[in-house]
Amino acid sequence: MQTKKGQSIEDASMQMIEDEIGSHPYNEKEWPIVRRIIHSTADFDFADKNKIIFHKDAIESGMNALKNGCSIVVDVNGVIGGLNKQNPKDFGNEIICNISKPEIMELAKKEGKTRSQVSMRAAKSEIDGGIVAIGNAPTALQEVIKMVKEGIVKPALIIGIPVGFICAAESKEELSKLEEAPFITNFGRKGGSSSASAIINAIFKLIRAESTS
Numbered sequence: 001m002q003t004k005k006g007q008s009i010e011d012a013s014m015q016m017i018e019d020e021i022g023s024h025p026y027n028e029k030e031w032p033i034v035r036r037i038i039h040s041t042a043d044f045d046f047a048d049k050n051k052i053i054f055h056k057d058a059i060e061s062g063m064n065a066l067k068n069g070c071s072i073v074v075d076v077n078g079v080i081g082g083l084n085k086q087n088p089k090d091f092g093n094e095i096i097c098n099i100s101k102p103e104i105m106e107l108a109k110k111e112g113k114t115r116s117q118v119s120m121r122a123a124k125s126e127i128d129g130g131i132v133a134i135g136n137a138p139t140a141l142q143e144v145i146k147m148v149k150e151g152i153v154k155p156a157l158i159i160g161i162p163v164g165f166i167c168a169a170e171s172k173e174e175l176s177k178l179e180e181a182p183f184i185t186n187f188g189r190k191g192g193s194s195s196a197s198a199i200i201n202a203i204f205k206l207i208r209a210e211s212t213s
Helices: 004-021 030-041 058-067 077-081 086-091 102-111 115-122 138-149 168-176 193-212
Strands: 052-054 072-074 131-134 157-160 183-186
Touching (some): 004 030, 030 052, 030 193, 058 157, 086 193, 102 115, 131 193
Parallel strands (some): 131 157, 157 183
């Protein structure tokens, strides 16, 4: 639970973002998500050259899935660290991160793949109908896209915002062209765990706002 002092600091930060950004192309549900990413990264590029891209069904599909207690599959523990823990507790969402499991490491070595690829494949039953949030590993995102195209999984939402230089921008470009599943992604190399968890936190905030309106 946020303290009164903490909330006042957050409110002031959000107002500063509003003042600095000014006009923008995002709608009333997209903007709180973009603003939350900027708040968590202090990086205004997420509304500019590295802007966030939304599939038309992304927010509604993500909100419905989270409300119904879907699983949240993440690529690294850093995404879990940035989540507001009360939200999955209240809505019954299991959070899954397979990256550090010994059997994943062994299988990755055996198959000559990255741990990220193998960890996504291992979570296929939770990804199907669930939310997958990738903040670090482009290979994880590429594997999820491959699984979707193979018809193995149909996620309610793919949050694909890996950071980096090798294949990060390319994997996000591929996601932005995906027709088989809703997604939230961005242009370019920027991203990261804090951005991925900020998106999930913001969607939960939209759910709570909707229930009180």
